[in-house]
Amino acid sequence: MTIGIIGAGASGMAAALAAAENPEAQVILLERQSRVGRKLQATGNGRCNLTNLHAAQGGYHGEDPAFARFALERFAPEKTLDWFYQLGLFTLAEPSGRVYPYSDQANSVVDVLRFALDKPNIQVKLGFEVNRVRKTPEGFLVESREEGLVVQRLIAACGGLAGTKLGGGMSGYQLLRALGHRCTKLRPALVQIRSSWKALPGLKGVRANCRARILHDGRLYREGAGELQFTEYGLSGPVIFEISRDVCREPGEWICRLDLLPQSDQQTLTEALIRRKSTALPAGELLTGILHNRLGRVIVQEAGIGLNRPIAQLSHRELGQAAELVKGLDVSLTEAMGMDAAQVTAGGIRTEEFDETTMQSKLVPGLYACGEVLDIDGDCGGYNLQWAWSSGLLAGSHAGRTEA
Numbered sequence: 001m002t003i004g005i006i007g008a009g010a011s012g013m014a015a016a017l018a019a020a021e022n023p024e025a026q027v028i029l030l031e032r033q034s035r036v037g038r039k040l041q042a043t044g045n046g047r048c049n050l051t052n053l054h055a056a057q058g059g060y061h062g063e064d065p066a067f068a069r070f071a072l073e074r075f076a077p078e079k080t081l082d083w084f085y086q087l088g089l090f091t092l093a094e095p096s097g098r099v100y101p102y103s104d105q106a107n108s109v110v111d112v113l114r115f116a117l118d119k120p121n122i123q124v125k126l127g128f129e130v131n132r133v134r135k136t137p138e139g140f141l142v143e144s145r146e147e148g149l150v151v152q153r154l155i156a157a158c159g160g161l162a163g164t165k166l167g168g169g170m171s172g173y174q175l176l177r178a179l180g181h182r183c184t185k186l187r188p189a190l191v192q193i194r195s196s197w198k199a200l201p202g203l204k205g206v207r208a209n210c211r212a213r214i215l216h217d218g219r220l221y222r223e224g225a226g227e228l229q230f231t232e233y234g235l236s237g238p239v240i241f242e243i244s245r246d247v248c249r250e251p252g253e254w255i256c257r258l259d260l261l262p263q264s265d266q267q268t269l270t271e272a273l274i275r276r277k278s279t280a281l282p283a284g285e286l287l288t289g290i291l292h293n294r295l296g297r298v299i300v301q302e303a304g305i306g307l308n309r310p311i312a313q314l315s316h317r318e319l320g321q322a323a324e325l326v327k328g329l330d331v332s333l334t335e336a337m338g339m340d341a342a343q344v345t346a347g348g349i350r351t352e353e354f355d356e357t358t359m360q361s362k363l364v365p366g367l368y369a370c371g372e373v374l375d376i377d378g379d380c381g382g383y384n385l386q387w388a389w390s391s392g393l394l395a396g397s398h399a400g401r402t403e404a
Contacts, residue, residue, distance in 0.1 A: 001026065001152050002027075003154070003400060004154045005154075008037065009037060009038075009039055009157065009388070010371065011372070011388040011389070012155070012158075012371070012392065013037065013392070014396060015157055015396030015399070017396065018394075018397040019155075020119050020122045022400040025400045028123045028151065029125065030142065031125070031126050032127065032129035032130070033167050034127060036114055036126070039168070040385075041109075044100065047104050048105075048109045049385065050084070050099055050386075051099045052096075052097045052382035053078075053093055054097045055072060055382065055383050056072045060376055060377070060383065061245070062376045063351065067356045068387060068391070075393045080386065080389045081099065088115070089112045090102035099382060130143070130144060131143055131144055133154065133179060135364060138152065140153075142154065154366065154367050154368070156175060158371075158373050159172060159373060160186075161339050162342035163340070168345070172349075173186070176369065185347050188336060189245050190343035190380050191241065192233075192235065192337045193240060193244055193256070194233050194234040195233070195234040195256075200233065203294055204230060204232040205231075206292045207229050208260055208291065208292060208295060209225075210259055212225070212228060212259075213257045215253075215255045221247070222243040222247075224242040224243045227239060234334075235256060241343060244336055254332070256333055260327070261327065266324060266326075270316075270320050273287075274319055276311050277311055281311050283305045287299055303318065304321070343380075348372065348375040348377075349369060360395075360398060368395040369395070370391035372387075
């Protein structure tokens with residue numbers, strides 16, 4: 001029995017290893033790029049947040065998020081980490097539940113998977129771009145421009161459209177559509193947001209731990225807490241990825257209100273600033289020791305205070321205005337970045353057309369799908385990779401069975 005797997009990303013490699021546990025199964029892993037796990041190697045700023053200890057408890061989206069429940073319970077984070085440990089990967093969990101390789105390098109994750117794929121019944125074909133799949137009496141004919149392969153079972157682990165520079169594309173959706181499946185609308189998720197705020201160029205690269213609240217026409221849309229990064233065009237960082245879903249997709253005023261000192265209330269901060277009136281420092285240093293220096297100076301300017309004015313000359317009202325901005329800085333939002341910048345795709349092949357307990361198509365016997373190509377996406381913090389491992393292991397374990 002031959003099993004073809006399209007895509008050697010996270011879910012595809014997991015599927016291949018699970019299918020190959022049956023020694024009678026011959027697994028062919030097809031990857032159009034020149035190496036496996038390219039997108040995986042870039043995740044988490046090169047650190048690879050490979051799962052989250054809370055992933056089995058929820059945090060997923062799509063037309064039917066409950067579709068993911070069986071896979072996430074069958075291959076829960078703890079079981080996935082044990083699976084990786086058996087492959088030789090040591091990991092470290094943070095208090096937030098995020099899990100990283102102990103080496104803090106994404107290539108460690110890719111390497112243990114690559115080494116594990118070196119099995120007699122697994123063949124990895126790189127540079128194989130699947131152009132067409134046809135159902136045949138024998139199974140499936142999988143064709144590239146150069147050759148065709150006949151496989152009895154087929155797993156689509158093609159990934160999503162997000163991260164096009166790292167290999168994201170439409171091919172998986174197109175192949176599954178050609179076999180009769182339907183796709184929801186695709187849109188970027190876990191993505192940076194553009195802003196028209198004029199102070200941004202001077203804040204490029206500045207990071208801050210904050211609470212971020214997105215408001216749409218004055219009403220709370222979504223909120224989160226964590227690290228924010230200012231860019232020359234807008235806002236980025238884990239907290240923005242967490243709350244960026246579908247931001248600016250509807251008309252109206254969109255604002256991100258930042259509490260840049262969430263551990264302190266405004267009155268306490270104001271009192272601390274008043275105590276600085278006894279110094280001979282200029283106002284540009286008002287927030288030194290509290291915020292990043294560049295961010296502190298921008299706040300002072302936003303409060304209408306000249307940077308060279310002596311702090312001793314500032315009124316209590318002016319100091320209160322500066323404290324108010326620290327606790328509630330409004331940054332206008334214009335649009336979410338596109339698929340090139342997105343970490344994951346929201347939307348995908350409709351899950352109602354697949355069996356959640358096997359990942360097999362209800363329309364085409366012998367066809368399976370897993371990972372981002374399906375209409376399931378998760379929150380920021382390792383949720384999407386956990387879905388890739390869980391769904392890939394589930395699809396591979398069933399596709400690899402000798403019995404139909």
